[in-house]
Amino acid sequence: MIDTAEMLKAFNAHRGDAIVVPGRGGRHWVRISSEPDLDLPMGDPAMGGHAAFAFGVALAQPQRRVVLFDSEGDLQMGLGILLTVAELKPANFYHFLLDNECYATTGGQPVPNAKNVDYMMMAKAAGYPRAYAFTELDALSAALPEIIGQPGPVFVAMKVNPDVENKPITQRTKWRTRSWTQVIADLQRRLCIAA
Amino acid sequence: MNDRLQAHLSPEVILQQIKRHGVTHVVWLPDSETNWLYLLMKADPALTLVAVPREGLACSVAAGLAAGGKVPVILVQNTGLMESGDSIRGWLFGLEIPVVFMVGMRGWNRHGAPTADTASVYTEPFLNAFRINYYLVESDADADRISVAFEESKRTKRPVAVLVGDEYHGFNK
Secondary structure (H helix, E strand, O other), X not given: OEOHHHHHHHHHOOOOOOEEEOHXXXXXXXXXXXXXXXXXXXXXXXXXXXXXXXXXXXXXXXXXXXXXXEEHHHHHHOOOHHHHHHHHOOOOEEEEEEEOOEEHHHOOEEOOOOOOOOHHHHHHHHOOOEEEEEOOHHHHHHHHHHHHHOOOOEEEEEEEOOOOOOOOHHHOOOOOOOOHHHHHHHHHHHOOOOO | OOHHHHOOOOHXXXXXXXXXXXXXXXXXXOOOXXXXXXXXXXXOOOOEEEEOOOHHHHHHHHHHHHHOOOOEEEEEEHHHHHHOHHHHHHHHHOOOOOEEEEEEOOOOOHHHOOOOOOHHHHXXXXXXXXXXOEEEEOOHHHOHHHHHHHHHHHHHOOEEEEEEOOOOOOOXX
């Protein structure tokens, strides 16, 4: 099993000027990121849409890498996006999946068929030209230059430790420091996109 | 003039309206009202078609496109609009995404005559519940309402809907 925060630290060394959508890894990423203006830490606007959102950003900014840290619970809600990504094949899209086999933010209940789903094979079957799976950080860290160095779309399934939260939502530490609209405005300003 | 001619809505006119507002991407799922429009859009090199298998995904794709500086339009049937409720709430209202929904009105019959299909019965109550403003387009004479919708969406940074109410009157030829 991979520690999400350690994995994100390893990734940060390779991010370059990529736009990063950290998904459920956001609470770690906001403390790790070297380029916060290029991050889109959205938290959870509506579950099931993170991959589609990051894919949309990738279509809009084809000259720049877009890296998503999706989660298996989110992806299960919108699996069809794998087909859409595979059809348009954005060469700048890197789709990492944090698979902790549970809904960590609601107390750790298992996702459907939690231990038996092969997301790498699902991505390949949907039409992703390249897909990987990792259960250990060392192997993933060694492969990161190759993964990031090749054209997308690339899918990377990772088994990660569940960071289960069981406190009432009002008692949890708020890790998002910027509003959704501020996050987007910061990115657009950085990319010189007229609002 | 018979009712069929009076009610004619041309896909060419719809496309012209969409392009007038700088749309770059059409995020869509087919419906029975829009096949001819699809063929026109597909032939247009200025548009990228993004096909999704479930309409809720169209909202988050559109949000990403807008965040990245492009101009999406969402083209779905009313059934799919209703399926998209939470995505509309979170990804479009939450992120203040200006986007127009072009909504094929399955089950709609002009003059409010009832049909056996319940899809249109729930469409306007759904839009009202989400406080999404909407404009009905049934013929070419209504087409400028599409521009009104685009302008309103851009001004308010909210989704606005255009209801394409011509399933039985020629839009699909």
